[in-house]
Amino acid sequence: MRYWLMKSEPSEYGIDDLKRDKQSAWFGVRNYQARNFMRDDMQVGDLVLFYHSTCPQPGIAGICKVAKAAAPDVTQFDPEDKHYDPKSKPDNPLWVCVEVKFVKKLDLIPLATLRETPALAEMRILQRGNRLSITPVSDAEWEYITTKLVK
DNA sequence: GCCAACGTTGGC
DNA sequence: GCCAACGTTGGC
Secondary structure (H helix, E strand, C coil): CCEEEEEECHHHHCHHHHHHHCEEECCCCCCHHHHHHHHHHCCCCCEEEEEECCCCCCEEEEEEEEEEEEEECHHHHCCCCCCCCCCCECCECCCEEEEEEEEEEEEEEEHHHHHCCHHHCCCHHHCCCCCCCEEEECHHHHHHHHHHHCC
């Protein structure tokens, strides 16, 4: 089993939305590296840090779990959708998404807290210039975050 | 709103 | 294959 961090803008889809929906497809990833993580490495049961980005208080907002393996992202074929991709054809879909299930909401662990935690210095999300919306989290990082930083 | 950093595109 | 230009991300 692996651990992951997935970013979302709470104004688009935040932890409260997932709590309400219980489970949701992770639509809209349009980056090859992030797609490959979902397609090749994510497995049902993997645990995920739900991260809020581009908002007044960026940070880890909750935990969810991979509930369904990668499948074609339906929004890529919908011209009305902001994630529409005319390059992708239904017989050879370019983009996939997993589904995640709500596990719990956390008291927000702010980005600033992550930054000032030496044990997390190597986290992908904290590296300079990192923009990947899906990144692996090491066992040690997961352990530290979920035991030391969660109230 | 600004800006640094990155990924993608497209001309050559 | 190179690389400049452009669009996007995301913190501040």
